[in-house]
Amino acid sequence: MTPQFDLIGMAVADMARTLDFYRQLGLDIPPGAETEPHVEVTLPGGVRLAWDALDMIRSFDPDWTPPTGSPRVNFAFRCADPAEVDRWYAALTAAGYHGEREPWDAFWGQRYAVVHDPEGNGVDLFAPLPG
Structure with missing residues (x-):
């Protein structure tokens, strides 16, 4: 298997x-x-x-140590529409979470933003752009 x-x-x-x-x-x-x-x-x-x-x-694993440097993994959450990307980014940053990249219209056709969870992991918020 x-x-x-x-x-x-x-x-x-x-x-x-x-x-x-x-x-x-x-x-x-x-x-x-x-x-x-x-x-x-x-x-x-x-x-x-x-x-x-x-x-x-x-x-x-008693010898385990946390990794250092930039995260290598991002988690992505699809939002209903571009306005939702902006709303979630604003809500999460207002709650004190780090905004890594404010919402923008990406060249690949999505509204996109990046916040960090409390451990520094990237969390992408995205939605397809109309048309």
Whole structure:
């Protein structure tokens, strides 16, 4: 059998703030999860997204250290329309999350913006441009 892509896992230093960020983007994360060392949700389509507190990771890998430098992965959230890209960017930055790139009309035909989650991961917001 060929391996099946199933889960994206992230190491987090601040579980509560990270889960709050993804709740604001509409992920159904159970109340009280912020006190757990491991949290996961199943996304539409069946892929799971998981967060592990740094202490949890070190419980099975004591030599683990957080990566340094720029993130190499971005998560992308499709919005209903270009105005939604602007609205979500404004809401997330107003809530104190870092806005990496303000909304712009990309040459490939999408309204696009980038914010960072509390761990510094890029989160893209996009929607097709009309016409």
